[in-house]
Amino acid sequence: MQLKQPYKPLLWGLMVGCVLHSGVWAQQTPTGQALKLTDLSAFKKPNGSNWQIVGDASAPLSATLSTSKGSGVLVNLPNEKNKANLLSSLEHGDIDLELDYLMAKGSNSGIYLQGRYEIQLMDSWGVKGAKIGDNGSIYQRWDDKRGAGKEGYEGQAARQNASKAPGLWQHLRISFQAPRFDAKGVKIENARIVRLELNGVAIHENVELSGPTRGPLANNEVAHGPILIQGDHGAVAFRNIQYTAYDTPRPALTSLTYQVYTGAYDKEPDLKTATPASKGNAKSLSAGVVSTPSNFLIQYKGTLQVKEAGSYTMQVVGVNGFTALKVNGKSVGDWTMRSAPVTVELPAGNVPVELMYSKLNGRGAPSLGLMISGTGLRPFYLGDGNAEGMTGNENGPILIEANNPIVHRSFMDVPNGRERVRVTHAISVGSPEEVHYTYDLDKGALVQVWKGEFLDATPMWNSRGDGSSRPTGMVQRFGVPALSLSRLSSPQAAWVADTVGSQFRPKGYTLKENQPTFRYQSYGSLVQDAIQVLPGREGVKREITVEKPAADLYARLAQAERIQTLNDQLYLIGDKAYYIQLESGVKPLIRQVNGQQELLVPMRSGKLSYSLLF
Amino acid sequence: MALFHTSWFRRASMLASLALTTTLAVAQESPKEEDFFRIFRVPAPEGTLLEVGGMTVLPNGDLGVSTRRGDIYIVENPTSRRPFFRKFASGLHEILGLVYKNGSFYCAQRGELTKLTDTDKDGKADVLETVYAWPLSGHYHEYSFGPKIAPDGSFFVSGNVAFGNEEWWAGESRVPGGVG
Numbered sequence: 001m002q003l004k005q006p007y008k009p010l011l012w013g014l015m016v017g018c019v020l021h022s023g024v025w026a027q028q029t030p031t032g033q034a035l036k037l038t039d040l041s042a043f044k045k046p047n048g049s050n051w052q053i054v055g056d057a058s059a060p061l062s063a064t065l066s067t068s069k070g071s072g073v074l075v076n077l078p079n080e081k082n083k084a085n086l087l088s089s090l091e092h093g094d095i096d097l098e099l100d101y102l103m104a105k106g107s108n109s110g111i112y113l114q115g116r117y118e119i120q121l122m123d124s125w126g127v128k129g130a131k132i133g134d135n136g137s138i139y140q141r142w143d144d145k146r147g148a149g150k151e152g153y154e155g156q157a158a159r160q161n162a163s164k165a166p167g168l169w170q171h172l173r174i175s176f177q178a179p180r181f182d183a184k185g186v187k188i189e190n191a192r193i194v195r196l197e198l199n200g201v202a203i204h205e206n207v208e209l210s211g212p213t214r215g216p217l218a219n220n221e222v223a224h225g226p227i228l229i230q231g232d233h234g235a236v237a238f239r240n241i242q243y244t245a246y247d248t249p250r251p252a253l254t255s256l257t258y259q260v261y262t263g264a265y266d267k268e269p270d271l272k273t274a275t276p277a278s279k280g281n282a283k284s285l286s287a288g289v290v291s292t293p294s295n296f297l298i299q300y301k302g303t304l305q306v307k308e309a310g311s312y313t314m315q316v317v318g319v320n321g322f323t324a325l326k327v328n329g330k331s332v333g334d335w336t337m338r339s340a341p342v343t344v345e346l347p348a349g350n351v352p353v354e355l356m357y358s359k360l361n362g363r364g365a366p367s368l369g370l371m372i373s374g375t376g377l378r379p380f381y382l383g384d385g386n387a388e389g390m391t392g393n394e395n396g397p398i399l400i401e402a403n404n405p406i407v408h409r410s411f412m413d414v415p416n417g418r419e420r421v422r423v424t425h426a427i428s429v430g431s432p433e434e435v436h437y438t439y440d441l442d443k444g445a446l447v448q449v450w451k452g453e454f455l456d457a458t459p460m461w462n463s464r465g466d467g468s469s470r471p472t473g474m475v476q477r478f479g480v481p482a483l484s485l486s487r488l489s490s491p492q493a494a495w496v497a498d499t500v501g502s503q504f505r506p507k508g509y510t511l512k513e514n515q516p517t518f519r520y521q522s523y524g525s526l527v528q529d530a531i532q533v534l535p536g537r538e539g540v541k542r543e544i545t546v547e548k549p550a551a552d553l554y555a556r557l558a559q560a561e562r563i564q565t566l567n568d569q570l571y572l573i574g575d576k577a578y579y580i581q582l583e584s585g586v587k588p589l590i591r592q593v594n595g596q597q598e599l600l601v602p603m604r605s606g607k608l609s610y611s612l613l614f
Numbered sequence: 615m616a617l618f619h620t621s622w623f624r625r626a627s628m629l630a631s632l633a634l635t636t637t638l639a640v641a642q643e644s645p646k647e648e649d650f651f652r653i654f655r656v657p658a659p660e661g662t663l664l665e666v667g668g669m670t671v672l673p674n675g676d677l678g679v680s681t682r683r684g685d686i687y688i689v690e691n692p693t694s695r696r697p698f699f700r701k702f703a704s705g706l707h708e709i710l711g712l713v714y715k716n717g718s719f720y721c722a723q724r725g726e727l728t729k730l731t732d733t734d735k736d737g738k739a740d741v742l743e744t745v746y747a748w749p750l751s752g753h754y755h756e757y758s759f760g761p762k763i764a765p766d767g768s769f770f771v772s773g774n775v776a777f778g779n780e781e782w783w784a785g786e787s788r789v790p791g792g793v794g
Binding site for chain 1: 682683684704705706707708723724725726728729738739740741742743744747749750751752754756
């Protein structure tokens, strides 16, 4: 597991899945176990034939979900007689659960953690904002005794609507913490959704669940329970169900004592002869035992009560200072300004631990903590809270809202495999309909479209800044930007990659009601490119006009591993990622280039209009 | 790279205070800006984030102001007690320079020289024309400044260089003919 920079304990504190504010596309490789989907053996036998294992599922903007033979995809095709819920054989407590799902139009389902707490799955395409019954929301609780019309209570709506269109694969990541019970079985801590991401957007964090939501497997609460997938409402497909169960008990850090030394310690000191300025017992790890911002050394000694023997990973976090770590009397974390995670084998029982934190400079408030993770142990943090250790540059986020149509230029990073490409002449256009896009003025290309919140300009405007901003909603990217128009001497000719070949020249844009029409020159012709939000928030419509187009001019609308023709006008791009809809009568060309498929449209007429639905 | 942690805003004020210290060494009382210039305060509406990167005086005495946040304001009656701030353009990329010529504004954004014109006279720019765009690597330090208009009508824009991590002192520029 990737551990963070020592001067960023705030991230540690909140982090569960390592998806950070600063890494919007920080795609994680699932490290968990896969739920077997070659047959239904991972589940208790359902009370109906509505659950099946298939090879693929499709519901292209359609209420009907059709399947193809094979394995790897779990589908629910309910009817009047067969509409059972599905229960996993796995009984889980604390868990990270991650899966893909695809919904038929108008469909409704849900994932009940421990069979009791429901994350709503819903076709919420086109909905502005999100309510309690929308996709990704935590469904409400229900009690008939509360009286007519008041039965429903609690639950929590998603922060924003991060849903995709029906028939597209959506991705859900849940970090769930089970309720805690004392030795007598009395609940001492509520269950909680630690974090929930829908299609890469964090829509819940730290939501406490006071009890089972409506329609649970049972009304009691338990330490372990099965995953329940709702089967009685609508057609839905699942694949890539991965989980990490966390059943290893947390080691506790006890019997803490501290000693504070005054002075500038830039090397690991021998403290045998030094006299501490202060010392005492401590309830928890904290730099709060010093009152100066610098020139101190804190030494903590304590006992780690390890309940299960095994391998544990630890990292000391000391803001803007040197740290060192000793376990069982042995130095495992060297004296350094940049501590790294260290993995140690620990026996069950009491393990002595010693930490040092020395801070010479005055930057940032002193802040100290210890991060611990391990096999079956969800990473956790002991120490000072997030706000401590702020360096003064850590201002709140600078968010740009799109309450009115808005344009904003910035650098924009797009992922390219494991690397990123910085689009230097990007312009992002936001709408009050909450459908937004980024355009590359240097290529005349659509970079990305997204729904939900508009832009985070913190990287550009906080302090010195780096000139970039980021989308803050559910993003559909289109890869590294390339020219949209190219002349092709034959239908097999390579797409023109550079702007010199097409004499590309940006001309800026005009604004009408704050909506831009981009202008550039290509092969000597003036090109105008306008993108508008579709009614019903379904996506965007793009219109390209070329003055005096060459006879062999083409537009490239998509490039993906797979482009599927649904009908004359509708195309499904990539791994069921988004749709392209053409006007009637347009005859596109789908060609194979270097293992990729390309959707091209001849530009002889000088006009092209198409929609991106996502 | 601790050397560059200081923001360029702060760096500017540091340089100013350094200059002040030098002067102090030779004179009892250091000359201040107001010894050379008359300083006007232009009250801005509450909440306006200025971080001004360019200013120009229009032929009618209005003041054009460009900001790091990407706005261009026209301040009408700037020396009056209640100047009026009109937002002429917004969403531009960290503008550092502004001039006015023949009814249009020109400004340097990070990656281009832009001409802004209000053709429908509603007080806001509706044609934002790229006069020239230059390539960038996308480094934070690639700030572009200007334009300055030469007597022959040519526009001059200067660009800061980028620097990588190992040989940051060498600088790099993707602008044709660019030097450090």
